[in-house]
Amino acid sequence: MRPRRRAISLIALCMAGLWLAAATACTPGGPEPVTLRVLASSELADMAPLLDDLRRDTGITLEMEHRGTVDASNELAAHEGRPRHDVAWLSSDRYYLLKVKANGGHGEKPLATNIMRSPVVLGVKRATADRLRQAAAGGRISWADAADAAADGSLRFGMADPRHTNSGLAALVGVATAAAGTGTALRPQDVSCERLHGFFAGHLLTGDASGKLADGYAARQDELNGLITYESELLALNSSGKLREPLEIVYPRDGMVLSDYPLLLLDPSKRAAYDRLVDWLRSGPVQKKIMERTLRRPIDPGVSRIDRLREPVGNALYFPDDQKVVDRLLADYGDPERDRAAQVIFVLDFSSSMRGERIAALRETIDGLAGGDDSPSGKFVRFYRGETLTVMRFGGRVLEERNITYEGQRDLDRLREVVASDDFAGSTAIWSSLDHAYRSVARDPRDRPERRISIVLMTDGENNAGMDVDAFVRGHARLPEEARRVRTYTIRYGEADTGELDRGARATGGRMVDAADRSLLSAFKEIRGCVH
């Protein structure tokens, strides 16, 4: 009978074992295999090596379809009905959220979980960094210092296309926010005046994905000396062996825009798999692996950072919450192929009342715009390489007319020489001189119809020669269409007539700025930003 008892004991034990298994098992059996269709930002292609681990550990296969973040966001925001993907994994969902808001979308936002972080910053060669530091206030480089160097041709950088990529858009918004200098998120009125032409004069390399941009930089590394992209991308490029000279990472003093790589659940029926995926990605060991492989910063505060990721990222700039702001920036600076040639015609009063302090102020103003103004705004709105500067000195008639295209320091010196002239006239023919400027615009061969031209007229007195403002306005209306599109901004100085200057400017679509109660330089800077 003993064997029988043994058998019973065994059966009992086995039952106990089964019961135990049932009691202790959290998930019976192995993880269920699932495939998730993912719409992912292009830069997340670098997660590929981790996807095998993911499949092994969780049974989840990610079918990644890559797209530029902005393109992916547009697609997601426009799509209605059943989503084509189960999950979206974007470098940032800011553009998507703005789009949804602008489309009047009031529905529930998809569940989103941030996975990691990387700031969009500036990488520059050592010598360039040293030069920038010397020019920077307190030795801490800002976007304004970068804009200044880009304008004078000493910073030549790559930046991805903001119409398609998150890194490009984050850089554009970051620089524009720094340029506006309000310390807060950009509002529509902050972007109505452009201040970024000088900065973009140094933008010589673009790409529709940040990875391609890095390759592009490697291919042209002798000609270029800077790259604006993710910190992770810069660190990876430095350790790739593709660079003869590594890029020093600059976290601009005025801040950066951070990307946080949210995972968005598009199809709520995939919630269980989404939870598993998020738990896995945010688990300590995986966060560590992500950091080591992709050089992005872990979202998990508990994971200790590798040395290269211990640098403070710099203050986060506020991201605008209005789609119109972003649209405006993209319209103005989005197209890397846009014609950047611009011409400003300065029509400057050289009547005898300008002698003395006034002419000194004007000369200082030109010096300031030629790179002498050290303030952040001055660094953004200064003259830049490739810009054509025309100076018309006038009295009772146009005394001198000079065309200077800024290619190097010598050109700025020639510009200074023109305003250094002590040839003053007895009378003031404001409107005839402005009319002269328009006629020369109309005469100009329009080989580049996209070229931006604007006129800045500065006077300190009343019109006492030549045509009157009415005659000018009538003449202006009869100009050829192209010439008529050129706007005039008038700067009122000294005893000049407010009403007339305002009327004349408005007839051309421009406006008047009063320099009576502030410095001439600040008046020039204000319209400089608005010049179109």
Added chain:
Amino acid sequence: MAVGERRVAAEPRLGIRRESRSSWSRRGFLLVVLPLLAAVLTGVAVLAVSGNVLLPFQTVVTLEGKMASKRDFFEDEEVQRILMRHHIRVHITASGSREVAIRDISSYDFVFPSGQPAGDLITAERAKSNQYAKVHRPFVSPIVLATYREYARTLEDAGVAKAHRGTGPVADQPPYYVLDMAGFLRHIHDKRRWDDIGIERHGIANANRIVAQTPDVCGSNSAGTYLALVAFTWHGDGDEVPDTDQEADARGREIKHLLEQGLPAADVFRTYVSPEGKNIAPVVVAYEHQYLAYQLNYKARSKKLDEQRVLLYPSGQFVTQPQFIALNKDGDRLGELITHDPELRKRAMELGFRILDPTGQVAGDQLTRFLEERGVPAPATEGDDTRTAMPRLRYLERMISVVGDCPPADVLPGRP
């Protein structure tokens, strides 16, 4: 009659078996059985300790819940363990509290908005359509501003923050400050930047405007509560709150600029505690319990306090009262548990909540005593006694819609 013997006779092949069975000695039997028995006993012991002995014979109910910051409670492993003993597993969907209130919640067993306004929205909606809703109020937590030492000191220099009195051994590194809300808002109104009020003296450069970051006011209770606090402080006329739609809209417009922060980020507290927090989330609106839980955890791990991260208690306090709303009987069982189960109540306190006694009063010094035991300074509760009045829900909702430019929630005119 042994089965085996008959087989021996029937099949020669079984001889082999008999042979093997002959080696099935008592010793062999024990060799197999004893480890198995030991394993079972260990298992039983483990289960007994964890309270899961009867688990295989009872079904574990998985309850679906939706909530914002109160998920810290349900995501705590100890809470999960205690609940498992009661055969409950909880599955959380994270969402802002107001977001919880204005969306379809029919697929959930319970929701746990962080404060009363969002809770009221839900119970009103449920009552209107005659649906089950039972409210439990297990604990409260005040709304605070979490920041870094340099920022607190800068505000102190500017005369709008003051270290809490009597914080004892850490007097030179006080973890708590009282923030003069009116003074703070005045700086924001004047478009001051951190650089303008001298943060450079504390080794930081920051040209950003002064602001306290919140999650999206369209979705979050903490942001909505902070908004009410700002509106109340800014209006500055005793305990006046708006009484008409027009007044509420006007108040909303008056304070919109005080809350400007661009596109809001989610989960600001978690960003704040990250190593990049000082750069990207230097001042955030949070709940006291989030900070206390963080410090308790920090202390347990590194045997000291995080002296870099400090709290600003706004003068004119708002205590937020999370509302556990059961949407069916199962949800209600969970609600009963977290309100009455001694272990869960204790755990809530350990997570930094101020638990309520059965009469709905804050169970006084329990939290203080507990924090002191763990070596975490207890926030002084005396503070400023200004009572801040919360506007009626309808008007708060209108202010939120104006400030956040968000779709208005459906609040009946007759409702408080």
